Amino acid sequence: MRYLILFFIMTYWNLSFSQIKTLDIYIHHGQVLMYDSIAIDVTSFNNIDSFQAKHLNLKYSVGDSLLISIYNRDSSSHQLCIPYLNWFSDTIKTGDSLNSSLKLNQSGFFVLKDVIHNHNVLDGSIQVGYNNNKSFYWNIRSFSSVNSLNPYRPDYFTLNTHSKPDIVYDSSAVPVANVGDTVLIFIANTGLSYHSLHFHGFHSEILFSSKFSNHSGRLKDTFPIYPKQSLILRMVPDKTGIYPVHDHNLLAVTGGGIYPNGMFISMKINGQ
Amino acid sequence: MKHFINILLFIFCSISLRLSLNAQSMKSFFLIMRNTGEYTLWDGNKIRTFGFAENIVSHPLIPGPTIEVNEGDTVKIGAMNFSQGAPHTIHLHGLDVNQENDGVPHLSFAIEHMDTGYYTFIAKHAGNYLYHCHVSSTLHVQMGMYGKIIVKDKHNSKRAWTNGPEYNSEYAWMTSEFDxxxxxxxxxxxxxxxxxxxxxxxxxxxxxxxxxxxxxxxxxxxxxxxxxxxxxxxxxxxxxxxxxxxxxxxxxxxxxxxxxxxxxxxxxxxxxxxxxxxxxxxxxxxxxxxxxxxxxxxxxxxxxxxxxxxxxxxxxxxxxxxxxYFASTTEKLIKTNYAYPNPSKGNININLGYQIEKSRLKEVFIFNIHGQRIFPQIHIDSNKIVIDLSNYKNGNYLIVVDNKSFISSIMR
Structure with a gap:
């Protein structure tokens, strides 16, 4: 009897904190504009039925169940996946759609990517948990304007499809905080290049690493991030000022061959 | 009574101030920033570089001079731009300095030709850091404007950090490339x-x-x-x-x-x-x-x-x-009576208690007092080996065979 009561309490507990949510993803083809108006052909997946030149970034809570519908409006087949969560959709042919489901049992930040096309797709990300923090989101990516993979020689390096100088207008990306705040930064590398992000002013703690789970807890100022991998960093700024964050592969601080129009952003830390 | 308390308070404050001054010291460095460096590569090829030099007449070093301080030190780095070129800065990479000392030209300050700037920070954490110019950094770093900053433990006691793991010696490797x-x-x-x-x-x-x-x-x-x-x-x-x-x-x-x-x-x-x-x-x-x-x-x-x-x-x-293999740690030695005579005038006998194969004689290591391996004649005689040191100088020699160590002296 005692265990039966416990079972009902646990069931109620689970039901009260987890929710079933619907997610519609539309796959469209279009162009993303670099800072110098160079247009690059890409496919993106978004939750409205038109092309959006941005990465999809989803936020959920641990325990949520997703009912996913995917609509392929592109001219080629796609297959979506979240490798870390071992979730793979079936292949979706042009004009088709499919339904899938996903239970989110663990917190973290995961890359949502295309299995078939890994170069010219604006891959997305999914944040599970960590919802009550001041947070910022960087989807970092390299682009090759000549669409060359052999060898891969990208010439644009972006955060959330922007680069310096346009990145200053993206409030989801530019960290603005007060001294003493706990700031979380969610970083997904959805491109094919390796990056090494250096923070001026502060060390940050690795809360989550999709590639190296044993790196959690490390305090660093420079963070390697591998292709299709993700990180969550926690930073508590202790002084005011403006502090840059940039790729320390300094070739990635360029855009279209021009310095410093690449992966470069500044944090603004105010007094309390 | 009130005067007595005041005197006590004064003495306490004086001692505290003295202790705090002793605990931390100020270390100053001065670097010259130049655009007219010439650097000779391993194959003799010479290239033009930018970089940090120790004085006004020498070429910049690649990497620049190493800045070495101790945990807790207040560090002041002066830098003079003697480049006849663009401004330069020093970014103190990883030291978490404030904006003013961060070396990003438009957020702190840039040092123009024939001008001097100063950067100050407290070395809070022992560890490995670097410095580099942050003006047009893709270009200036490739040109050679970088160097190491090493913050050693508070007591300079060969520990990785204060109360951290001990070491006997250290090396520092800074990697880079040149196109x-x-x-x-x-x-x-x-x-x-x-x-x-x-x-x-x-x-x-x-x-x-x-x-x-x-x-x-x-x-x-x-x-x-x-x-x-x-x-x-x-x-x-x-x-x-x-x-x-x-x-x-x-x-x-x-x-x-x-x-x-x-x-x-x-x-x-x-x-x-x-x-x-x-x-x-x-x-x-x-x-x-x-x-x-x-x-x-x-x-x-x-x-x-x-x-x-x-x-x-x-x-x-x-x-x-x-x-x-040099016996600097005496506790590792197995003291034995099986090396004789000791001292010897030339031949040293080591009784192993078993017969060693001739092919394994190369595994007998013999070192002089300087830790240099020497290669005297060695003979096998039943269950012992005989080492002929007659051509070597008087002194102590370390012999290592099958994980056993022996010290023998030559004295004539």
Whole structure:
């Protein structure tokens, strides 16, 4: 009897904190504009039925169940996946759609990517948990304007499809905080290049690493991030000022061959 | 009574002030920033560089002078721009300094030609850091404007950090690359033509195809130099400090006999140190690695330079190491009566109690008092070996055979 009561309490507990949510993803083809108006052909997946030149970034809570519908409006087949969560959709042919489901049992930040096309797709990300923090989101990516993979020689390096100088207008990306705040930064590398992000002013703690789970807890100022991998960093700024964050592969601080129009952003830390 | 309390308070404050002054010291450095450097590469090729020099008449060093301080020190770095070119700065990479001292030209200050600037910080954490110019940084770093900052433990007691792991000796390797095309006048002069003090300098950057892969500015046969080649004694620990200021990522492959243990990253201890044969250092990262070996050995450490876009290995450099078997730790010696006579006039007999095969005589190690291995004649006589030291000088010799150590003296 005692265990039966416990079972009902646990069931109620689970039901009260987890929710079933619907997610519609539309796959469209279009162009993303670099800072110098160079247009690059890409496919993106978004939750409205038109092309959006941005990465999809989803936020959920641990325990949520997703009912996913995917609509392929592109001219080629796609297959979506979240490798870390071992979730793979079936292949979706042009004009088709499919339904899938996903239970989110663990917190973290995961890359949502295309299995078939890994170069010219604006891959997305999914944040599970960590919802009550001041947070910022960087989807970092390299682009090759000549669409060359052999060898891969990208010439644009972006955060959330922007680069310096346009990145200053993206409030989801530019960290603005007060001294003493706990700031979380969610970083997904959805491109094919390796990056090494250096923070001026502060060390940050690795809360989550999709590639190296044993790196959690490390305090660093420079963070390697591998292709299709993700990180969550926690930073508590202790002084005011403006502090840059940039790729320390300094070739990635360029855009279209021009310095410093690449992966470069500044944090603004105010007094309390 | 009130006066007595005031006097006590005065004495207490004086002692506190004195103690706090003793605990921390001010260390000052002065660097010259130049655009007119000339650097000779391992094959004799000479290229033009920018860089940091120790004085006004010498060429910049690659890397620049190492800044070495202790945990808790207040550090002041003066820098004079003697470049006849664009402004320069010093970014104190990883030291978490405030905006004013951060070295980003449009957010702190830039040092113009014939001007001098000063950077001040407190070295809060022992560890490995670096400095580099942050003006047109893609260009100026490639030109050679970088150096190491090493913050040692508070007591200078050969520990990785205050109360951290002990070591016997240390090495510091800073990696980078050179693409000689970037060192041509047409590229080097671009920063002068395009610099804008408001932070909006836009500079065209050429493709990057490095031909030289450097450790402390050296490569190939230069890696046998004393500042790079690892030489240490068996059963001792060395602390290897790694700094990557290049545009490629580094992959170090340590032979397992070196027992490589990763203990710090970016100036902070790692909370779960790990024994690891392959250590990867991305641009801007620094690591602390503890190495030790219990057996005499020599070999090579492979350092791979990998492309950040294709992941392909662009180049490998091979760094020699040499572990000598020298009894600096007497507790490791097995004292025995089986080496005789002692002292000897020439021949030393060691009774092993078993017959050693002739093919294994090369595994008998004999060292002089300087730790140098010597190669005297050795004969097998039933269950003992006879070592002929008659051609060697008077003194103590260490003999190691089958993990047993013997000290014998030659005296004539």
């Amino acid at each position: 000689t095309l970037w060192h041509s006048d047409s590229v080097l002069n671009m920063d002068i033509d395009h610099f804008d003090s408001t932070g909006h300098s836009e500079i065209p950057i050429p493709n990057y195809n490095p031909q030289y892969f450097l450790i402390n500015g050296k490569s190939q046969n230069q890696l046998y130099d004393d500042d790079i080649k690892l030489q240490f004694k068996a059963n001792e620990s060395i602390y290897l400090r790694l700094f990557n200021i290049g545009f490629l990522y580094n992959e170090y492959v340590f032979p397992s006999i070196l027992n490589a243990k990763l203990i710090s990253s970016d100036g902070r201890p790692i909370n779960n140190p790990e024994y690891i044969d392959t250590i990867i250092a991305f641009p801007g990262e620094r690591f602390g690695v503890m190495l030790s070996g219990s057996e005499e050995d020599s070999g090579l450490i492979e350092l791979r330079y990998r492309n950040m876009n294709t992941d392909s290995i662009i180049n490998s450099q091979w760094i020699p190491y040499n572990i000598r």
